[in-house]
Each structure stands twice: as C-alpha cells, then as structure tokens.
Amino acid sequence: MKIFKSIKWRLQIWYGLILVVVLAGFGITAYQLERNRQFRQIDDELHRRISVLASALHRPPPRRQNADQQPFDRPSPEQMAEDGAPPFQRNRPRPEFHLPAEDVHFFDASEQHGFYYVIFPRSGGDGKEIARSANYPSHEIITTAANSLRAVNVFSEFPARNIKPHQNFSFDNHRETGDVLPSGEQIWVGCSIAPELKELHRTALNLTVVGSLILVIGLAGGWWLVSRAIKPINEISATAVKISAGDLSQRIDVAEAESELGQLAAVLNSTFARLETAFAQQKQFASDAAHELRTPVSVILTQTQTALNRERDAASYKQTVEACQRAAQRMRKLIESLLALARFDAGQEILKRQQFDVSKTISDCAELVSPLADERAVKIYVEAEPVEIIGDSERIAQVVTNLLTNAIQYNRPEGEVRVKLESQNGLAILTVADTGQGIAAENLPQVFGRFFRADTSRTGAGNSGLGLAITKAIVEAHGGTIEVASEENAGTTFTVRLPQG
Amino acid sequence: MRILIVEDEPDLLASLAQALREEGYAVDTADNGDDGLFNAEGTDYDAIVLDVMLPGMDGWEILKRLRKTKKTPVLMLTARDQTRDRVKGLDTGADDYVVKPFDLEEVFARLRAIIRRSANKTTNVIEIGDVKIDTAARSVFFKDKALEITAREYALVEFLALHRGEVVSRTQLYEHLFDENESSLSNLLDVHVSNVRKKLGAEFIATRRGHGYCIA
Numbered sequence: 001m002k003i004f005k006s007i008k009w010r011l012q013i014w015y016g017l018i019l020v021v022v023l024a025g026f027g028i029t030a031y032q033l034e035r036n037r038q039f040r041q042i043d044d045e046l047h048r049r050i051s052v053l054a055s056a057l058h059r060p061p062p063r064r065q066n067a068d069q070q071p072f073d074r075p076s077p078e079q080m081a082e083d084g085a086p087p088f089q090r091n092r093p094r095p096e097f098h099l100p101a102e103d104v105h106f107f108d109a110s111e112q113h114g115f116y117y118v119i120f121p122r123s124g125g126d127g128k129e130i131a132r133s134a135n136y137p138s139h140e141i142i143t144t145a146a147n148s149l150r151a152v153n154v155f156s157e158f159p160a161r162n163i164k165p166h167q168n169f170s171f172d173n174h175r176e177t178g179d180v181l182p183s184g185e186q187i188w189v190g191c192s193i194a195p196e197l198k199e200l201h202r203t204a205l206n207l208t209v210v211g212s213l214i215l216v217i218g219l220a221g222g223w224w225l226v227s228r229a230i231k232p233i234n235e236i237s238a239t240a241v242k243i244s245a246g247d248l249s250q251r252i253d254v255a256e257a258e259s260e261l262g263q264l265a266a267v268l269n270s271t272f273a274r275l276e277t278a279f280a281q282q283k284q285f286a287s288d289a290a291h292e293l294r295t296p297v298s299v300i301l302t303q304t305q306t307a308l309n310r311e312r313d314a315a316s317y318k319q320t321v322e323a324c325q326r327a328a329q330r331m332r333k334l335i336e337s338l339l340a341l342a343r344f345d346a347g348q349e350i351l352k353r354q355q356f357d358v359s360k361t362i363s364d365c366a367e368l369v370s371p372l373a374d375e376r377a378v379k380i381y382v383e384a385e386p387v388e389i390i391g392d393s394e395r396i397a398q399v400v401t402n403l404l405t406n407a408i409q410y411n412r413p414e415g416e417v418r419v420k421l422e423s424q425n426g427l428a429i430l431t432v433a434d435t436g437q438g439i440a441a442e443n444l445p446q447v448f449g450r451f452f453r454a455d456t457s458r459t460g461a462g463n464s465g466l467g468l469a470i471t472k473a474i475v476e477a478h479g480g481t482i483e484v485a486s487e488e489n490a491g492t493t494f495t496v497r498l499p500q501g
Numbered sequence: 502m503r504i505l506i507v508e509d510e511p512d513l514l515a516s517l518a519q520a521l522r523e524e525g526y527a528v529d530t531a532d533n534g535d536d537g538l539f540n541a542e543g544t545d546y547d548a549i550v551l552d553v554m555l556p557g558m559d560g561w562e563i564l565k566r567l568r569k570t571k572k573t574p575v576l577m578l579t580a581r582d583q584t585r586d587r588v589k590g591l592d593t594g595a596d597d598y599v600v601k602p603f604d605l606e607e608v609f610a611r612l613r614a615i616i617r618r619s620a621n622k623t624t625n626v627i628e629i630g631d632v633k634i635d636t637a638a639r640s641v642f643f644k645d646k647a648l649e650i651t652a653r654e655y656a657l658v659e660f661l662a663l664h665r666g667e668v669v670s671r672t673q674l675y676e677h678l679f680d681e682n683e684s685s686l687s688n689l690l691d692v693h694v695s696n697v698r699k700k701l702g703a704e705f706i707a708t709r710r711g712h713g714y715c716i717a
Contacts, residue, residue: 294580297602305605306520323512
C-alpha cells in the first residue's frame with residue numbers, strides 16, 4: 001500500500017501504537033490499584049470479624065477431676081493409654097460459642113456483603129464445627145478455599161496446616177479468610193464481594209471508555225501535529241515541482257529560518273537562485289551568441305541577394321565574395337571564442353603546465369601587435385623583469401595579446417600603452433595601461449562579461465565582445481586574478497596577478 | 502523616392518545601398534548614429550532604414566529625437582527578435598521592423614508598405630485617369646498597356662502620384678529623386694519631366710510656374 005509508505009502515515013501508526021501501549025498500561029495499573037484497594041478494605045472487615053468471633057468463643061472451665069492436674073492440657077499417661085488419643089487433645093473441652101447481641105450486626109445477612117462464618121474445633125477433634133452463621137453458603141466454599149483445592153471432606157481432612165493465617169481467597173464472587181487460634185480452633189469468615197466486583201467492572205468500563213476517548217483525541221492531535229510537521233516539507237516539494245516544471249523564479253517561503261526545515265529551505269533556495277542565475281546567464285549567452293551571428297549572416301544574405309539580382313561584372317562578384325569571406329571569418333572567430341568559453345565553463349580546457357618566462361611572452365606579443373599599433377600611431381612601452389611562472393604559455397600569450405589589442409584599439413591616436421611585469425610575493429604581476437577614453441564607472445563591473453563592448457563603434461570584424469571574458473577565464477584557470485581600473489578620458493589599466501608556483 | 506540607410510556594418514550597408522539604388526531609390530547612407538540623425542533631420546527622406554545597434558547614438562535614440570521634428574517612415578533593422586524589442590521599437594515610433602538576418606525582398610516590400618502608408622494609400626496600384634502605376638512592380642500602364650519607362654522617370658511619376666493634388670516644388674523633387682552624391686544639374690529634372698509628358702500626355706504633369714509640378 002502506497003499510503004502506508006508516506007512518512008505521515010508511518011508516524012501516525014507508530015504514534016498510535018505507542019499511545020495504545022501507554023494507555024493500556026495506565027488502565028491496567030489503575031484497575032489493579034483499585035482492585036487491591038477494594039480487596040484490602042474487604043480483608044480489613046474480614047479480620048475485624050475474626051477478632052469479634054474469637055472473643056465470642058468461650059471456653060468452659062476444665063473438668064473437675066482434672067482440677068489438681070496441672071497444666072490442664074497435659075494429660076496423664078493413663079488417659080493416653082485409655083483411648084489411644086493424645087491426652088492433650090482429648091482433655092481439651094469443646095469451647096462454646098455465643099455471639100454477643102451487640103456483635104450480631106457484623107453478620108447481618110441482609111447487608112449487601114452478607115458476612116458469614118464458620119468455626120472449626122482444633123484438628124483431631126470430633127470434626128464437628130463449633131458454630132456457623134445462618135447465611136453460611138450451602139456450598140463448600142470454605143473447604144475449597146482452605147485446601148486451595150477441591151477438598152473432598154471438610155470434616156475428616158480439614159487441613160488448616162496447608163494455609164497460612166490471614167491468607168485470603170477470592171472465588172465465585174466471594175472472599176474469605178481464616179485464622180487458627182492459639183488454642184487450635186479455626187475461624188473462617190467470608191463475604192460476597194459482588195458489590196466490589198460490580199464496582200470494579202464499572203471502573204474497568206470507565207477506564208476503557210475514557211482510554212478510548214483519549215486514544216481518539218490523541219490520534220487526532222497526532223494527525224494534526226504530523227500534518228503540521230509535514231506541511232513545510234509538502235510546500236518545499238510543491239515549490240520544487242514548480243521549479244522543475246521550469247518556473248525558476250519560485251522560492252520556498254522560509255517562515256522559520258532557525259528550524260531544521262527553515263535551514264533546508266534556505267539551502268534549497270540558494271540552490272534555486274544559483275540555478276536561476278546560471279539559466280539566465282545561459283539564456284543570455286545563447287541570445288547574445290545568436291545576436292552576434294545575425295550580423296555576419298545578414299551581410300552574406302544581402303550581399304549574395306544583391307549580387308544575384310542581375311548580371312554583374314567580375315569585379316562586382318569579387319567584391320561580393322570578399323565581403324562574404326569577411327563575414328564568414330568573423331563567424332568563425334566568434335564560434336571559436338564561444339567554444340573556448342564553453343570549454344572553460346565546463347572545465348574541459350586542458351592547460352599545459354610548463355615553466356616559462358612571461359617577459360619573453362610579452363615581448364613576443366608586443367611584436368605581434370606592433371603593426372596595429374603603428375596603424376594607429378600608438379606607442380608601446382614595455383618594462384618587464386624576467387618572471388617565470390608555471391602554466392600554459394600559449395594561453396598566457398593570448399591574455400597578453402588580448403589586453404594589448406584592446407589597449408591599442410581603445411586608445412586615442414598617438415596614445416601610449418605601458419606594459420609592466422614584476423614579481424611580488426610569489427605573484428607575477430602584469431599591468432597594461434592605455435591612454436584611451438576610459439570606461440564609464442557604471443560599465444566597469446560588466447567589462448569581463450560576455451559580449452560587453454564599452455564602445456559600440458567597435459563592432460568590426462576583429463571584436464566579438466568576448467575577448468575579455470576569455471582573458472578572464474584563462475587567468476582564472478591559472479589560479480590568478482584580473483582587475484580593471486579606469487578613469488574617463490585618462491585611460492584604463494588592467495592588472496593580472498598570476499601565481500608563480 | 503529617397504531613402505536613408507543608417508547601418509554600421511560596412512559590407513551590409515554597401516550591399517543594401519546598392520540593392521536599393523538598383524530598385525530605383527535615391528539612397529543616402531550613414532555609418533554611425535550621429536551622422537544618421539543629422540541626415541535624417543536635415544533632409545525629407547521618403548523612408549529611413551535604421552539599425553538599432555549603432556556606434557555613438559543608437560537606433561532608439563535617433564528615432565526618439567527624430568520623432569520630435571519629423572514623421573518620416575522608419576524601418577528598423579534589429580538583431581534582437583524578442584517581443585520586448587519589437588514592442589519597444591514600434592512604441593518609440595518605428596513604422597515597421599525587420600529582424601536580421603533578413604531577405605532583401607522583405608526589406609523592399611516593407612519599405613514600399615511604409616512609404617505607401619505615409620502617403621495614405623492602401624494598395625500598390627495608383628490609378629490616375631488612363632494611367633495606372635504599380636508601385637510593387639515599379640511599372641506604369643497607359644490605357645492598360647505597359648510603358649517603357651526609365652527608373653528615374655518612374656520615380657518622378659510615382660512621387661508626384663503619391664502626392665497627387667499637391668504642388669511639388671523642384672527642390673522637393675531634387676531631394677526625393679536624387680541622393681546627395683548625384684550632380685543635380687537643373688535641366689536634368691526638366692528632361693525627365695518632358696520625357697514623361699511625351700509618354701503619358703502633356704497634361705499629365707501640370708507646371709505651376711514659380712512653384713513646381715503637380716498631378717491633378
């Protein structure tokens with residue numbers, strides 16, 4: 001059953017079981033205590049009656065002829081020989097029983113308990129009981145009790161030795177107890193405990209009813225508690241479902257930030273936020289990439305459609321083909337940059353690790369860009385002390401070239417580019433400063449973003465808007481950092497820090 | 502018809518201008534926003550083809566400023582095809598937009614449409630008496646017979662027909678039929694007018710001395 005696999009149901013079932021056990025234990029204990037209390041009361045009454053009966057037992061004075069004998073229960077040897085019975089017994093006179101009038105009420109048959117009694121002579125006597133109350137039950141309850149067995153013959157086998165004084169017995173709605181007097185007589189009293197049993201029965205019923213009520217209320221309360229505890233989990237999963245359905249802007253409502261669930265929700269929320277940012281970046285990136293590709297495709301379409309509109313001369317076709325080639329080269333460059341970035345993003349770009357001198361890389365790159373610098377009459381000043389680092393020299397060369405090209409392109413005519421390399425605290429520090437128009441402060445944070453262009457006029461084939469993004473990715477893949485500082489109309493300075501180790 | 506193209510991608514600008522010239526338009530070009538706005542404000546173009554992403558002032562800004570003084574129909578070229586961008590363009594005052602990469606045929610058709618709308622015409626065919634002008638095919642019929650007509654003569658007929666009932670000055674005609682690079686010898690316009698009169702009848706174009714020409 002699926003429903004019993006839910007935490008809610010399982011909690012409820014466990015809770016219900018525990019509740020049943022606790023309630024049952026409590027009920028049984030309460031019942032037992034009540035039963036003991038009732039029986040103790042009855043037993044007190046019974047013992048009181050034994051005392052009453054004992055004091056009502058009158059012993060006649062010893063026989064005359066034995067008056068000189070002492071003590072009275074030490075018979076002479078002749079007597080013992082006379083009838084073979086121990087003279088001790090034979091000579092004991094049978095006690096007389098007379099219940100005083102003021103004690104008769106103790107054995108009032110009309111009272112609900114109907115106390116009764118029976119008094120046996122000492123064992124070995126004639127076995128005939130000394131007295132019995134009028135309401136003594138017709139059945140042989142006492143015999144049964146005394147033997148703790150089914151006695152066969154109360155008179156011949158009366159067994160007082162099997163019982164301990166004050167032992168109590170309950171059976172057949174009766175409770176009885178007996179005592180053996182020092183003189184050997186046995187007094188048994190009993191009574192009906194039907195009223196107590198009835199009372200106990202009612203108590204049991206009450207306990208059951210109240211217990212069931214408590215169980216129902218407890219289960220309902222438990223259900224409420226479990227529902228309350230589960231509710232935030234349900235909310236979390238409902239939100240997660242919405243998010244997995246594509247609505248990344250959803251967040252879990254964190255009502256109690258301190259609770260365990262609040263912490264879980266906060267963790268999930270931050271995960272969702274990262275997911276949303278990543279998705280948004282991805283979407284923006286794809287949209288930007290598509291946008292960047294639209295212009296070269298437009299060029300190719302328009303050029304070719306214009307060329308094909310009518311017959312042209314060879315020079316005109318050549319122009320068209322050249323324009324298409326430029327557009328295609330631009331697209332290739334863009335695609336290469338995008339792929340490089342994607343590889344860096346996925347952590348798939350494998351860097352070579354070799355020791356090389358960055359100052360050598362800088363002088364190579366400066367030579368590489370010198371035609372561009374000459375074209376714009378920009379002067380490049382290099383001040384580089386030899387600094388060795390471990391890394392991918394080709395990638396670092398790409399970083400330097402990108403920074404130099406930017407510094408030249410965004411410079412004023414006849415401006416300057418100053419490149420400096422030094423070693424500080426185990427870091428290779430490269431700075432590239434230009435004397436260009438600078439970057440507005442509000443644009444600085446986006447400089448390393450994808451498809452960012454400080455100046456939209458540089459949309460020419462050489463500038464994809466990805467250069468600095470790639471530069472940053474390379475520097476970070478080397479465990480380094482890149483920073484930019486800029487002053488408008490004064491220049492921009494890029495600072496790259498690369499660990500030497 | 503004289504058109505201004507504002508586009509910063511040189512290869513795209515060149516081929517667009519060439520294609521439109523071959524369609525018989527007089528074409529001026531600008532490769533940045535500031536020049537674009539200067540031209541657009543200074544000349545009565547019949548339509549402007551305006552790229553959104555431009556160095557200097559961008560397309561939105563040009564449009565916003567231009568709309569303060571002129572109602573010239575504007576066709577936006579945009580690389581962004583999201584609804585948001587299109588709505589922004591149309592709300593700013595663009596008459597239509599084309600998303601890059603586009604087909605030339607579509608640009609031509611949309612240009613014709615915005616020029617036609619600005620002249621309050623609903624179809625491509627203008628009928629004036631026995632003369633029928635098909636602006637889509639760029640051809641003129643006289644008594645249901647297709648007429649041999651040069652591109653310049655057609656442009657003259659079309660412009661006057663679109664402004665039927667108005668007196669069109671010589672300056673206006675120069676502005677709309679010739680681009681900034683063409684030498685505008687004054688008698689050139691008279692030659693075109695007299696050629697059209699020969700083909701469509703002397704009374705088709707009336708001369709209002711001291712004011713200009715008119716199709717009644």
